[in-house]
Amino acid sequence: MVSQIFEELFGSKARVKILKFFLRNEAGSFDLPTIAKHVQERRPVVKKEVARLLKIRFIQKRNKPPKRYNHG
């Protein structure tokens, strides 16, 4: 139910999952294939959503090698 509300509110299931992914992995940085793998969405969709989130500066580009995806 809750996830349905978010999906409707944010307009996309992928977007909700990507938002959650970044919120739960605050310190990490990830490349597109890694994000796509973890949120279980197709690469082009993830690419589009990441571009959107980048535009509003929710996320930033980083050059550092990624930190490992972990719990918490």
Add this chain to the structure above:
Amino acid sequence: MAKRSKKLKKPKHKKRIKRFKRRIRGKTGKRRSANSGGGRTYYGLNQKFQFLQDLKNLMLRPPPASFNRMAKRIASLGRVKLALVSGVFLNKENVADLLVVGDDVDRRKFKNFLKSLEAEVGTQIIYAIMDREEFNYRRAMFDRFVRLLMEGPHEILIDKIPL
């Protein structure tokens, strides 16, 4: 004899070089540039995003998955006797997030289920899966893991164990 082995060796060696080049250059034969589709750009959360705290409160506080739907999916994995959630699902600290006790649980189905669940939650899920015998044994000997899990905050999804 020496000649023959030389003849055999050369093409093998060349093939390996070819394979190696292919690996680093891809099928097109062009060298991959740092930014072309190989995913060299990394993205991370902007810690100064103005609504960061609000978004966290909004999105991370409610349970990340519907327990009802989870229960149904877990039940379809095999003869599941007990399933409970804790940890990330309740926003509480515990030794694990998910425990499944059942016989003949389809491991491949379980892995798929876990993957989609992790996608929904946004993070790794610490889980344990065991058959009924192991669970009973662990409970009888007051196994630390099972005890902490059962005594800590948790929500039971499926319980078919007669007490």
